[in-house]
Structure formats: C-alpha cells, structure tokens
Amino acid sequence: MKHIIILGDGMADWPVEKLGNKTLLQYANTPYMDMLAKMGRTGMLKTVQDGFHPGSEVANSSILGYDQNEVYEGRGPLEAASIGVELAPDDMAIRCNIICIEGDHIKNHSCGRLETEEGDIFIQYLQEHLANDPEIVAKYGHVVHFYTGVQYRHLLVINGGSKYVQCTPPHDVPLQPWRPLLVKPDLEGERQAGKTTRLSATETAELLNLLIQKSQGLLARHPYNAQRIAAGKDPANSIWPWAGGYRPHMVPLTTTFPQIKKGAVITAVDLIRGIGSLAGLSVIDVKGATGLYDTNYEGKAQAAINALKTDDFVYMHIEASDEAGHDGDLDLKLKTIENLDSRAVKPIYEAVKDWGKPGTPTADMEPVAIAVLPDHPTPVAHRTHTNEPVPFLIYAPGIEADDVETFDEVACKDGSYGQLEKDEFIKEFMKIG
Numbered sequence: 002m003k004h005i006i007i008l009g010d011g012m013a014d015w016p017v018e019k020l021g022n023k024t025l026l027q028y029a030n031t032p033y034m035d036m037l038a039k040m041g042r043t044g045m046l047k048t049v050q051d052g053f054h055p056g057s058e059v060a061n062s063s064i065l066g067y068d069q070n071e072v073y074e075g076r077g078p079l080e081a082a083s084i085g086v087e088l089a090p091d092d093m094a095i096r097c098n099i100i101c102i103e104g105d106h107i108k109n110h111s112c113g114r115l116e117t118e119e120g121d122i123f124i125q126y127l128q129e130h131l132a133n134d135p136e137i138v139a140k141y142g143h144v145v146h147f148y149t150g151v152q153y154r155h156l157l158v159i160n161g162g163s164k165y166v167q168c169t170p171p172h173d174v175p176l177q178p179w180r181p182l183l184v185k186p187d188l189e190g191e192r193q194a195g196k197t198t199r200l201s202a203t204e205t206a207e208l209l210n211l212l213i214q215k216s217q218g219l220l221a222r223h224p225y226n227a228q229r230i231a232a233g234k235d236p237a238n239s240i241w242p243w244a245g246g247y248r249p250h251m252v253p254l255t256t257t258f259p260q261i262k263k264g265a266v267i268t269a270v271d272l273i274r275g276i277g278s279l280a281g282l283s284v285i286d287v288k289g290a291t292g293l294y295d296t297n298y299e300g301k302a303q304a305a306i307n308a309l310k311t312d313d314f315v316y317m318h319i320e321a322s323d324e325a326g327h328d329g330d331l332d333l334k335l336k337t338i339e340n341l342d343s344r345a346v347k348p349i350y351e352a353v354k355d356w357g358k359p360g361t362p363t364a365d366m367e368p369v370a371i372a373v374l375p376d377h378p379t380p381v382a383h384r385t386h387t388n389e390p391v392p393f394l395i396y397a398p399g400i401e402a403d404d405v406e407t408f409d410e411v412a413c414k415d416g417s418y419g420q421l422e423k424d425e426f427i428k429e430f431m432k433i434g
Contacts, residue, residue: 057270263313
C-alpha cells in the first residue's frame with residue numbers, strides 16, 4: 002500500500018455567523034472530501050503539543066510523527082534546510098520576513114505578497130550593506146548573513162547567536178505598533194540551558210533589534226521601493242526576524258517506517274520543504290506553485306500522482322487557505338477549500354482509485370491510502386493560527402468505514418479514531434496495508 006497525505010494548511014476554522022454558524026468546511030462544497038470521509042474513517046488530531054506555539058513548523062512535523070520536545074528548533078533552521086544552507090554547529094538560523102511598516106504600526110507581514118525576485122533584490126542589498134554595517138561589525142564582528150528564501154520569507158543566520166530570544170511572529174500582530182514587539186532576551190531559557198553560544202541572549206536580542214531598525218532606514222531609501230509605491234503596492238520597508246534555532250536532529254521517515262523506501266514532499270512553502278528534506282523526503286518543484294490562492298493545484302496534483310508511481314509516500318501541502326485566513330478573507334478562504342477539493346483531492350482520487358483492482362488497466366499497480374487534513378485552524382475572524390484539534394480522514398481500498406458522512410470539524414468528532422495526538426495519526430495511517 003502506498004500513502005499520500007493531502008494537507009490543506011490552515012483549512013480548519015471556527016463557526017461563522019454569516020454562514021449560519023457553520024464552519025467553512027461545513028459550509029463549503031467539498032463532495033470529494035465528504036465522499037472519502039464517508040467511505041473511510043475519521044477523527045480529530047491534536048497537532049500542537051502542549052507548551053508549543055501553533056505554528057506550521059510545529060503542526061506539520063507533528064503530523065509526520067515528530068516529538069516537538071526532541072526536534073523543535075523554530076522555523077529558521079527549516080528555512081535553511083529548504084534552500085540548502087548548511088548550518089555550522091554555532092549558527093543560529095532565524096526566519097527573516099520582509100514586512101510593511103506604516104507609521105508606527107505593522108501594516109502586514111508580507112508586503113502585500115512580495116514576489117521572490119523582488120525579495121532577492123532587497124536581501125542582496127541587505128547582505129551588502131547591513132551585514133557589513135560598520136557599527137555592527139565593530140561591535141559583533143562579521144556574524145550576520147542574509148539568504149534569499151521565497152517571496153517575503155527569507156533567512157538570517159547569526160554565527161554564535163543565541164536562540165534564547167523572544168520574537169513575535171509578524172502574522173500574529175497585523176496593525177499593531179511594532180516597537181513594543183521588538184526582540185527580548187529569554188533569560189530564563191538561557192539560564193536553564195547554560196550559556197553555550199558566543200553571543201548571550203541579551204546580545205543577540207540587541208543585535209536583532211539593531212538590524213530591524215537599521216533595515217528600515219536602508220529599505221526606505223531603496224529605489225525599488227519607490228517603484229512599488231508608484232505602482233500602488235506596499236513598500237518592503239523592514240525586516241522582521243522570528244523563530245530562531247539551531248539545526249534540528251530529525252530521524253528520517255524511511256528509518257521510522259521501513260515501508261517507506263522512497264518519499265517526496267510537494268509544496269510551495271520553504272518551511273515545509275525544509276521539514277520534508279530533514280525527514281528524508283525528496284522535494285518536488287511544481288511550476289506555478291505560489292503558496293497563494295492562485296497556486297497551480299492541477300500541477301501539484303499531477304506531480305503527486307506521478308510521484309506515487311515511483312515512491313511509497315507523498316506529502317502534498319497546499320498553503321492557500323492559511324493565507325486567506327491570515328487576510329481575514331472569508332469568501333477567498335471558502336474558494337481555496339473548494340479548490341483543494343475539486344482541483345487536488347478529486348484528480349488524485351480519480352487517478353488512483355483503481356490501482357491494484359483486479360480486471361482494471363492498473364491492476365498491477367500498488368493501491369493507495371489517502372489522508373486529508375489541515376495542520377491547524379487559521380480562523381478568518383482571528384487572522385492567525387490557533388491550537389484546537391483538527392479533523393482528519395483516512396481512506397484506503399477495503400477500509401472499514403465509520404458512520405461519519407462529511408469532512409468537517411463537527412462531524413469528525415464522532416469519528417472512529419477519536420482524538421489522536423503526537424505520533425498516533427501517522428502510525429495509524431502507515432499501518433494500513
């Protein structure tokens with residue numbers, strides 16, 4: 002039996018009064034997810050372990066069975082893995098958003114959807130001018146390195162930096178004043194761990210705040226921002242570092258599950274690429290995959306189908322619903338959920354439904370087990386992640402169905418799996434077949 006997980010990032014939500022107090026999954030037209038729920042088994046999954054922030058790095062690696070107490074190091078090291086940056090033992094890697102500041106407030110966490118080519122212009126500029134800033138070099142040495150990531154999501158590596166700093170995810174604080182949200186040292190975390198880095202937590206926080214404030218002056222003067230403003234776009238006028246850590250130690254899925262001899266991850270998001278890479282999966286790039294509502298659903302679905310012909314396991318991640326939730330756009334999020342159903346789940350199911358079935362042209366192919374779930378809720382009313390359990394479905398040819406007939410947060414509470422946590426979901430899924 003081959004296995005595919007179809008992940009709709011941030012797809013879960015709260016009941017919405019405008020929708021008759023239904024959640025978006027209840028309200029949306031999702032015939033294929035509902036069909037798979039009816040033919041398969043369902044339940045709820047706690048994807049965010051107690052004590053951890055409900056970030057996609059926590060939720061997605063938890064879905065794959067990783068204990069956060071053993072592997073969690075923040076998003077930065079995952080970004081590094083996704084773009085091929087090798088971290089030295091004393092490197093602290095931290096996610097580096099390019100954001101839009103308006104006055105004293107954070108206008109948005111993404112500069113209104115900065116393209117990768119645009120982001121590269123700014124990151125190369127910051128590497129040349131900010132990483133080599135005389136004040137920074139005189140005080141800290143040549144310790145700062147900027148690397149281009151994807152769209153507005155980039156990487157900052159500080160040699161000898163401490164991960165014991167308190168940073169605020171910028172997508173959690175739209176429209177809030179930025180100065181009270183500057184980086185603070187986690188002195189208690191540093192005390193418990195013992196100082197093991199060249200820069201202390203206090204020094205690292207001071208350096209990060211200096212980088213933020215100096216970046217604002219540099220980016221405000223960049224001619225490309227003048228072009229963006231003239232075109233009616235948000236200026237990319239500040240960096241915002243968050244979620245730092247050291248290189249995590251993740252056991253490959255091929256070791257944990259011997260039935261996975263070869264696996265792949267399909268995503269437009271560098272964070273998920275990093276998780277997949279560290280989990281031992283090959284990364285499949287899909288032309289036109291954007292991480293937004295206009296992503297190439299069909300291309301991703303076809304890439305997943307092709308991968309299943311040669312691989313044992315595929316993790317297909319689609320970001321669109323999460324971005325719509327962060328924007329607080331109800332209609333767009335409904336559309337992204339329906340697109341996931343009709344443009345990804347449907348073609349994948351239709352392509353593999355007869356694999357291994359006697360008397361069909363694909364009788365000699367191995368059958369496929371399908372799981373569908375979000376990683377966490379991103380409610381449109383809240384505009385950021387929450388840590389409530391999410392619904393999941395598992396379908397495979399011959400599986401004994403439960404009594405649930407639709408895929409949503411309410412129906413799946415009555416599913417036969419009950420509520421799972423930690424590595425229970427992936428173990429249940431992988432033992433099928």
